Amino acid sequence: MINPLLKVEDLTLHFPQSQGFLQPKRLLRAVDGVSFSIQPGETLGLVGESGCGKSSLGKALLNLHRPTSGRVLFRGENIAGLSDREKRPLRRKMQIIFQDPSESLNSRHTVGTIIEEPLIIHRLGDHRSRQARVNELLDMVGLPASAADKYPHEFSGGQRQRIGIARAIALKPELLVCDEAVSALDVSVQAQILNLLLDIQQELSLSMLFISHDISVVQHMSDRIAVMYLGRLLEVAGASSVTGKPRHPYTRALMDSVPKIGSSPVERAPLSGDLPSPMAIPTGCRFAARCPHRTELCTREEPALIADPNTAHQTACHHWREIIATTASAV
Amino acid sequence: MTDSSPLLSVEQLHVAIRNDHGISRDMVSGVSFTVAAGETLGLVGESGCGKSLTAMSILGLLPRPQAGISGGQVRYRGEDLAGASRQRLRTLRSAEIAVIFQDPMTALNPVHTIGRQVEEVLRLHFPGLKAGDRRQRVLTLLEDVGIPAAAERVNAYPHQLSGGMRQRVMIAIALAGEPKLLIADEPTTALDVTIQAQIISLLISLQQQRGMGMLFITHDLALVAQLADRIAVMYAGKIVEQQPAEQLFASPRHPYTKGLLAALPAAAEQPKTRLAAMTGQVPGIDQMPTGCRFANRCPHADDLCLNTDPALESFTDGAAVACHHWKKLND
Ligand SMILES: Nc1ncnc2c1ncn2[C@@H]1O[C@H](COP(=O)(O)OP(=O)(O)OP(=O)(O)O)[C@@H](O)[C@H]1O
Ligand SMILES: Nc1ncnc2c1ncn2[C@@H]1O[C@H](COP(=O)(O)OP(=O)(O)O)[C@@H](O)[C@H]1O
Ligand code: SF4
Ligand code: SF4
Ligand SMILES: [Mg+2]
Ligand SMILES: [Mg+2]
Numbered sequence: 001m002i003n004p005l006l007k008v009e010d011l012t013l014h015f016p017q018s019q020g021f022l023q024p025k026r027l028l029r030a031v032d033g034v035s036f037s038i039q040p041g042e043t044l045g046l047v048g049e050s051g052c053g054k055s056s057l058g059k060a061l062l063n064l065h066r067p068t069s070g071r072v073l074f075r076g077e078n079i080a081g082l083s084d085r086e087k088r089p090l091r092r093k094m095q096i097i098f099q100d101p102s103e104s105l106n107s108r109h110t111v112g113t114i115i116e117e118p119l120i121i122h123r124l125g126d127h128r129s130r131q132a133r134v135n136e137l138l139d140m141v142g143l144p145a146s147a148a149d150k151y152p153h154e155f156s157g158g159q160r161q162r163i164g165i166a167r168a169i170a171l172k173p174e175l176l177v178c179d180e181a182v183s184a185l186d187v188s189v190q191a192q193i194l195n196l197l198l199d200i201q202q203e204l205s206l207s208m209l210f211i212s213h214d215i216s217v218v219q220h221m222s223d224r225i226a227v228m229y230l231g232r233l234l235e236v237a238g239a240s241s242v243t244g245k246p247r248h249p250y251t252r253a254l255m256d257s258v259p260k261i262g263s264s265p266v267e268r269a270p271l272s273g274d275l276p277s278p279m280a281i282p283t284g285c286r287f288a289a290r291c292p293h294r295t296e297l298c299t300r301e302e303p304a305l306i307a308d309p310n311t312a313h314q315t316a317c318h319h320w321r322e323i324i325a326t327t328a329s330a331v
Numbered sequence: 332m333t334d335s336s337p338l339l340s341v342e343q344l345h346v347a348i349r350n351d352h353g354i355s356r357d358m359v360s361g362v363s364f365t366v367a368a369g370e371t372l373g374l375v376g377e378s379g380c381g382k383s384l385t386a387m388s389i390l391g392l393l394p395r396p397q398a399g400i401s402g403g404q405v406r407y408r409g410e411d412l413a414g415a416s417r418q419r420l421r422t423l424r425s426a427e428i429a430v431i432f433q434d435p436m437t438a439l440n441p442v443h444t445i446g447r448q449v450e451e452v453l454r455l456h457f458p459g460l461k462a463g464d465r466r467q468r469v470l471t472l473l474e475d476v477g478i479p480a481a482a483e484r485v486n487a488y489p490h491q492l493s494g495g496m497r498q499r500v501m502i503a504i505a506l507a508g509e510p511k512l513l514i515a516d517e518p519t520t521a522l523d524v525t526i527q528a529q530i531i532s533l534l535i536s537l538q539q540q541r542g543m544g545m546l547f548i549t550h551d552l553a554l555v556a557q558l559a560d561r562i563a564v565m566y567a568g569k570i571v572e573q574q575p576a577e578q579l580f581a582s583p584r585h586p587y588t589k590g591l592l593a594a595l596p597a598a599a600e601q602p603k604t605r606l607a608a609m610t611g612q613v614p615g616i617d618q619m620p621t622g623c624r625f626a627n628r629c630p631h632a633d634d635l636c637l638n639t640d641p642a643l644e645s646f647t648d649g650a651a652v653a654c655h656h657w658k659k660l661n662d
Contacts, residue, residue: 043603049523050495156612186377186550191594191608198605213523216553220596221603239602257528259553260597261580269529273479274495 003076004037005207006061006175011035011070011080012231013053013060017279028279030056032231034070035305038175043201043208045222045239047215047254049275053231054211058177061209062094063087074175092122095173099180101164105152111138111163112148118170137166140203141196158189162196169200176201177209182217194221215258219243227251230286231278233305237313247315249323250287285318293323337365338408338512338544339389345402346384346393346568348616357401358616359384360568363643366512369542373559373576375549377591379613381568382548386516388413389546390430391420407512425455429510431501433517438501439489445500446485449473452507472503477529495526502530509541516548531557552591556580561649564588567614567624570643573651584652584661586629623655631656 013031030053038044046054059065061072063082072080079090098104105114112134119130135145141162152160161181168176178197182190194217201208210221218225218239225242227235227250235248246252256270273290276282282289284299291298297318305316317323346359359381366372374382387393388400389412405412407423415423424430432438440448449469453460460468473481476499489497498521505513515534519527535558538545549555555562556576563573564585572585583589592598593607611628614620622639626632635655643653654660 049525051493158612186613187552187591187594188377188609189612191596191606192610194596195605195608198603215524216596219602220599220606223603254525257524259524259527259531259551259557261553261556261592261595263557269477269525269532271525272477272529274493274526 002039004073005040005042005075007037007071007073007076008061009035009071009073011057011060011072012068013056013065014068026279029231029281030278031060031067032278032281034228034231034233036226036233036236038207038209040174040207041201041205042224043210043222045218045225046209046211046228047213047218047225048228049254050213051275051278052228053278054228055179057228058096058179058209058211061177062091062096064096088122092171093173094175094177095168095171096177096179097161097164097168097181099183101157101160102152105160105163105167107152109151110148111143111150111152111155114152114163115148115166115170118167122171124171133170137170140169140200141166142192156189158185158193161185161193165193165196165200169204169206172204173206175207175209177211179211180213181210183212183214190217197221215243215255227254230275230281232286232316233314234287234316235314236305237311237315241311241313247313247320247324248287248317249291249293249320253290285316293319295319336367337406338368339366339546340406341365341385341389341403342406343403344385344388344405345400346381346388347399347401348384349397350617355401356616356619358398358568359388361403361643362565362568362570363403364563364570364573366544366546368511368544369538370561371538371545371547371559373547373549373555373562374565375552375555375562376565377550377613379615380565382550382565383516385565386430386514386546386548389514390424390428391415391417392430425452425508427510428512428514429505429508431505431513431515431518433520438504439497441489444486444488445473445492448500449503449507452504456508468507472507473500476500476503476506476533477526478503495522498522499526499530502533506537510543512544512546514546514548517550518547519554520549520551527554534558552595553597564591567619569624569653570651571625571653573643575649578648578650582661584650584657585625585654586631586657586660587625590628623653631660 011031011034015028015030016025017028018025048054060067067080071078074090079087115134115137116130134148138145138147143162182193210218212218222239225239226233229250235251243255246255253271271290276289284301285303288294288298303316303318305314307314342363344359344362345357347355348358349355362385364372376382389405393399400413446469449472450465453465453468470481478484478496478499519530547559559576562576562579563570566587572588583592590609594609599606609628620626623636623641626636641653641655643651645651
């Protein structure tokens with residue numbers, strides 16, 4: 001077995017919430033004990049409902065939020081909680097792109113400056129070699145060299161995402177976190193950007209953590225998929241297993257909720273209610289309040305994420321075997 | 332059951348937009364469609380195609396002075412709405428036609444509880460209803476749209492609810508008056524698929540119970556496949572194709588429709604392979620081509636396409652297509 005590029009162990013990210021004068025602080029447990037790994041060149045997809053902690057997890061990996069506890073091993077070295085100075089060499093190797101690139105693109109700088117900036121920060125090359133690199137990057141993301149002299153607002157959403165990608169790959173990272181990177185784009189432009197990401201992944205042998213609420217996009221981009229719920233992973237397995245043969249009751253409901261061309265409309269919504277508050281996480285299984293299969297055991301004991309020894313399919317449910325045997329999923 | 336005389340009929344609608352330089356141009360250009368009682372027409376297309384402008388013009392909700400109807404007719408049960416007084420439109424809006432937009436915050440009143448806002452609609456429509464019964468109806472409606480613990484939430488203010496819950500309150504308000512026609516513009520775009528499935532199944536069941544007509548606007552082809560009887564595809568301010576829903580997905584005729592369907596990740600044969608992305612993007616109002624508006628992105632464009640705008644031609648199988656070459660391309 002190859003060593004993973006990234007190995008995350010029992011990572012937590014808690015936000016203290018002040019509730020007013022003299023009130024005890026409550027904890028919002030955005031990421032609450034997450035473990036997984038990503039192999040070189042692999043894409044791990046991350047799905048789950050809004051607020052379940054996907055972005056928080058992505059930011060904790062890159063130390064954009066300092067993790068509360070746990071370890072983030074990059075090529076075997078723990079980088080969780082390093083100071084900005086200490087983590088600088090590693091930040092070259094890990095980059096993130098967001099949904100709205102204009103937020104991360106300084107509107108007063110030209111596109112050329114924006115793409116060159118990481119090279120300057122990391123003191124790479126002289127002015128001339130950096131210019132050459134900027135041109136090369138623009139070409140890689142499918143923008144003309146003339147784009148360097150323009151400003152971000154002169155570009156469409158899809159082109160701005162190309163600029164964001166050029167900047168993110170300027171330092172030849174080994175891991176790219178894509179947080180809803182194509183979610184704001186229309187179908188036709190989204191396909192262009194997904195193609196670009198696939199090309200770049202091949203060219204640079206990039207590993208990716210691909211976060212999106214759009215399950216068909218994640219399915220297309222990922223080797224494996226992790227399903228998150230209230231700060232934890234409930235299921236992790238190969239992409240086609242998670243979308244086609246899910247085991248966890250939550251994953252099954254989630255997959256059944258995805259509209260598909262050619263399938264009949266939902267008669268009854270597969271799942272009722274909302275995600276509970278991450279400030280009041282229930283004891284036992286986190287999904288129990290919405291699970292039609294819960295038993296007394298479920299509300300008492302939290303199921304661990306356990307790998308099937310034969311397939312490495314990981315599931316966190318006390319009863320998935322019985323449930324699979326007795327219920328048909330519409331997937 | 333669908334009544335044959337249309338509830339809503341839009342004929343050759345033009346909507347003009349005034350740009351920053353004060354020049355007016357038709358953004359929506361000659362759009363025609365009908366919606367019968369008990370029927371759902373899906374209006375699909377990428378953002379900026381003019382779907383929302385079309386929806387807003389039906390009830391006189393276009394933002395003035397930038398936008399206005401510049402031609403054509405909108406009829407509700409035969410009555411001309413394009414020329415109707417504001418007073419008349421307001422009456423219709425509260426009595427017969429309901430609208431749901433993507434952003435619920437703009438439509439909810441921030442200073443009133445959600446219970447009161449739903450009750451207000453009931454008071455207007457069912458003046459005979461006793462206060463106790465009315466409050467019971469409010470609860471039933473909130474439960475119908477999937478608000479968990481509705482009894483505790485009737486006294487909440489909009490800002491105290493999640494985005495998904497606010498959207499469901501909007502839908503409860505829209506449905507409270509038992510409208511004959513519902514215009515829903517991207518009503519679930521901001522929601523998780525799990526919540527979306529709840530709302531879609533609710534809309535379908537209400538429609539079956541009450542025979543409500545529905546104009547459902549979305550950019551999501553898989554979603555519209557779930558609930559539309561007929562689908563109209565819009566591109567750059569025009570309807571380029573219209574077909575019964577199943578027929579559209581089985582045999583799309585317009586190159587744009589084909590391109591959209593092919594670009595979906597779900598259409599890919601293999602995961603992690605390049606998608607069939609269309610080149611370019613939807614033209615802005617200042618770059619509208621003179622001939623076929625899709626010509627600069629169409630792989631089949633020739634001189635005829637560049638010079639002459641194809642008319643929307645109707646066929647006996649319920650299809651309509653606006654393309655000079657579709658027949659030749661389908662052979
Ligand atoms: N900086 C912060 N301070 C306090 N709470 C936060 C912060 N960032 C996120 N949270 C909370 O942590 C939880 C998880 O948020 P996160 O943004 O990670 O969710 P997500 O899965 O990315 O959701 P979405 O799909 O909407 O992007 C939420 O309850 C959120 O309100
Ligand atoms: N109030 C407005 N002022 C100026 N332009 C507008 C206004 N509303 C819409 N437009 C323009 O009209 C076009 C169609 O918009 P819209 O109907 O909102 O598209 P869709 O709903 O299909 O995404 C877009 O190019 C948009 O920028
Ligand atoms: S552990 Fe119990 S409550 Fe949780 S998902 Fe499994 S069956 Fe449902
Ligand atoms: S008219 Fe010509 S350019 Fe337009 S869609 Fe048809 S083939 Fe393409
Ligand atoms: Mg997020
Ligand atoms: Mg719109």
